[in-house]
Amino acid sequence: MSRTGTQIQIMVGLIFVSIVVMFGYSIWDTSRAETAADEQLHKAGERGAHLFVQNCRTCHGLQGEGLVENAQAFPGVPLNIDSARPESTTELEAIQRRFSATIECGRVGTLMPAWSIDEGGSLTPEQIRQLIVLITENPDNVWEEVVEYGREVDRVGAGVFLAEDFPADATSFPELDASEDDIATIAVGVRYRIEDEFILVTTQEMLDQQAAEEEAAAEEEAAAEEEEGDEEGGDAEEEATPASTPQAPTEGEDVPSAAGDTGEPGPQPTIDDFVIVRGYQGTTAADHAAGTEILNTPPEAPDPTDESSILGATGIPPCGQNPVQPGADDGDDGAAAEVGEDGTVTVAGGDSFFEQTTITGVAPDQELSVTFDNQGALSHNIAFYPSAEAGAEALAATELAIGPIEQSLEFTAPSEPGDYLYNCQAHPADMMGTLVVE
Structure with a gap:
């Protein structure tokens, strides 16, 4: 073979090797880019999970399932659902736009406030994007991070655990495994959770006071209806909350003490004085084994019957939305x-x-x-x-x-x-x- 022919073969070989190398590099580079994109998506979803725990659990639940999770405790719509994560790119982009508008501007006529920092909320555009990644893409099932991080946030001090079994019918705490300082933080009028059960810490004095207030309110209502000539006034149903499911005191409300009407503060109740309302807010009272942790819960959700809690019921709604029109649907039966x-x-x-x-x-x-x-x-x-x-x-x-x-x-x-x-x-x-x- 001539020298020229050999050179041609070498050049062809080098070109072939170059093509193979370039092709392999393009595949590797594409894979590397996809891996980097997946990592970025996961990080965004993880940050969204932390934002959800800090801001959204009050209404949308411990697992993001809202009223499906517990309609009495969490009035928000479920977000951790398959229909929020469509496979079609077109549908995904459309649903992400809707979630973005809802988180930024809130929803008039609902408890959903505006979260955008431009509308008086606390979230930046990037934080809103991270929440949307969690809700609509759930990379690597990052919703599980909501549950795990939520447990960390809800820990009572360094941790308060049952030192003994806690039967479903028990209404006082068993021995607790925790420091005295952490046990001392357990407070009257506060909702806690043990596994899937919510409990309310109260006292017998508070229960008796609530029962007396309900009885007095019922008597006043019956007297008012009788005075108005209502034949059914004496049979009016009580609208107050039954004593079996007492309401936690609102923030700033005084806890009843033993001081009576003297105005002097009485002794603060201790754990030995506590009465535990089991199966609070629609949960089921259950047996809990020794070693189970007692956790805080998110703040209780706003009352949907309270007009001041409804976006647009008062004031000017954000983002140019129309305010709630009281009575707009009266007489319209559809x-x-x-x-x-x-x-x-x-x-x-x-x-x-x-x-x-x-x-x-x-x-x-x-x-x-x-x-x-x-x-x-x-x-x-x-x-x-x-x-x-x-x-x-x-x-x-x-x-x-x-x-x-x-x-x-x-x-x-x-x-x-x-x-x-x-x-x-x-x-x-x-x-x-x-x-x-x-």
Whole structure:
């Protein structure tokens, strides 16, 4: 072979090797970039988890499931749900825009405040982005960090543990394994949690005082109704909270003492004086084994019936949103939807309303197929009940999901003619209707 031919072969070989090296480098570089992007996404989600613990658990729950987790304690819509994490890039971008607007500006007519620092809140645009990564992408299941970090934040001092078993029917603390200083921080009127159970620390004096106040309020109400000539005044139901589920004192409220009416502070109750309300706020009283930790809980959520807690009920709402219009829906019963011959019916809804608030043409024991057309930006569902009230377990319900989405539900209508409730379990006071069986 000539020298020229050899040189050509060497050049071809070098070119081939260069191509292979460049191709391999491009693959490696792409993989490295993807790894770096994944790491950045995880860090953003992790920071979002910490922000959630610090700012959002009061309404949206210890695990981000809000009212699904515990409707009495956490009135916020669930965020840790599959429908908040769509696989489609287009849907993901759309839902991220909606969450961004909601976190920045709040939602008029709800407990959701504006969190953007530009609207008087405490979160920067980057922190809002980190929360959105947690909610909509959940990289490496970082929602678990919410639970773990939450336990750290909720620790009582250096840790307070049960030194003995704590039966479900016990109403006083057993021996505790903790320093005296940490035990001394356990306070009357404060909500704590042991595993999944909430407890309220109170005293017998506080329970007796609350019972007396409820009795006096009931007597005043009955007297007022009797004075107005109301025939049912004497049978008026008490609207106060039952003594079995007392309310924690609000911040700054004095704890009853043994001082009576002298105005002098009495001795502060100690752990031996405490009465423990078990299964507080809809949780279940349970047996807890020695070694289980007693934890704080997030601050209690605002009262949704308190107008001052509702965004837009007073003052000027952020981001140019329209204020709440009191009585705007009075007299508007919504439209009626009639069930077809094949048992199908569609109910549409948006944020805090159903377009159809009555479903007619339903026969007893009829097989129904309901389509819920959810056009809202918040989590909604539709649930049907075996009575006119939501006290019983739902007959059937769709999953809570963020719209726009259509969901189908099949169930058998009640066997007795009558009016039956349906509602959105996330917004039961605003989104409700009547299924008429006839």
